[in-house]
Amino acid sequence: MATMSPLVIAVDAMGGDHAPGVIVEGAAIARERYPQLRFVFFGDEAKVAPLIRAQDLLADCSELVHTATAISADEKPSAAMRRGKGTSMWLACEAVREGKAQAAVSAGNTGALMAIAMLLLRTAPAISRPAIASFVPTIRGESVMLDLGANVGCDERxxxxxxxxGAAFARASLGLPRPRVALLNIGTEDLKGNEAIRGAAQILRDTADLPFDFTGFVEGNGIAQGQADVIVSDGFAGNIALKTQEGTARLVSAYLAATFRRSIWSMLGYFLARPALQALRERLDPNRYNGGAFLGLNGLVVKSHGGTNAVGFAAAIAIAADLAIGGFAERILEDLKRVAPATGGEASSESGSEAQVVVES
Structure with a gap:
């Protein structure tokens, strides 16, 4: 039997609302799915070491690097860059830069993580700005959406x-050989949208031999319908669309709960429908889609929601593992060679420093 190559994940053990307990437990859950995983945890040894020892699945595949400092949830990105050196978040990203880990995962402060990741890893060649990508549930399964908050405004490039x-992300994580890619817009007609959106659409239409199927524009109501495998937007609109979808899921759950409490007959109906409702609850569980990948850097970094549970943190680790196994970094650089002339050529690896993070949770 062929052996799998080890895959090292650097983990910020002190980031998130429920760290380090949820972090360590999530790592153990992830290793059940990916037995080749090894972990380097960065955090307070007194708090983290006993948790690792309590997980049989982590005993022979984990290293703990002690640090007594961590980035707080409300710390501004500028402050995090100034005082972040030596924190658990900084050290996790530094491990990726130094080649000691293939990816870093943190449930800490989003703005601080993006700032530190960009400072240490820089943007990859041919990338002008990084983007945050994650999954959204759809009628057809799930789709990739980006940018979810790294950039307030974007140009066509x-x-x-x-x-x-996004297409490379979908191929690596969802196994789609030719993802359907669409630009989020206020209409599907060619004349709709601002100059950046229309310009980007024209470039994609004019680019020969795309490694994905460009389907044009998609409206907000088409996201949940699964009209595209990859939905592309600037970070402002993308973050609003994501939060709106999350809020709608909670609204539906609240309506269902209120309906089943209306009468004794409604309550009886609830008990009869409970298996189906449980399946619906699991389908809409945000922990199932937890984890936003920072795409476009010289290294893989995945952000978990700060309030996630262990299952959600395991999902974030799974994204990091899938991207590393799927060769995401190599694929995107090869793909972008096809479009560089149309967008103005290669970007410097120093570029992207002006990305404005709008996600704060």
């Missing part, structure tokens, strides 16, 4: 790069 990065 940024959106084209996001399309290539």
């Amino acid at each position: 940024n959106l084209v790069e996001f399309a290539f990065m």
Whole structure:
């Protein structure tokens, strides 16, 4: 039997609302699915070491690097860059830069993580700005959406790069050989949208031999319908769309709960429908889709929601593992060679420093 190569994940053990307990437990859950995983935890030894020892699945595959400092949930990105050196978040990203880990995962402060990751890893060649990508549930399964908050505003070049990065993400994580990619817009007609969106659409239409199927524009109501495998937007609109979808899921759950409490007959109906409702609850569980990948850097970094549980943190680790196993970094650089002339050529690895993080949770 062929042996799998070890895959090392650097983990910020002190980031998140329920760290380090949820972090360590999530790592153990992830290793059940990916037995080749090894972990380097960065955090307070007194708090983290006993938790690792309590997990049989982590005993022979984990290293703990002690640090007594961590980035707080409300710390501004600028402050995190100034005082972040030596914190658990900084050390996790540094491990990726130094080649000691293939990816870093943190449930800590989003703005601080993006700032530190960009400072240490920089943007990859041919990428002008990084983007945050994650999954959204749809009628057809799930789709990739980006940018979810790294950039307030984007030009046509940024959106084209996001399309290539999102397609590579979908191929590596969802196993789609030719993802359907669409630009989020206020209408599907060619004349709709701002100049950046229309310009990006024209570049994609004019680019020969795309490694994905560009389907044009998709409206907000088409996201949940699964009209595209990859939905591309700037970080402002993308974050609003994501939070709206999350809020709608909670609204539906609240309506269902209120309906089943209306009468004794409704309560009886609830008990009869409970298996189906449980399946629906699991399908809409945000922990199932937890984890936003920072795409476009010289290294893999995945952000978990700060309030996630262990299952959710395991999902974030799974994203990091899938991207590393799927060769995401190599694929995106190869893909972008096809579009570089149309977007103005290669970007410097020093570029992207002006990305404005709008996600704060």
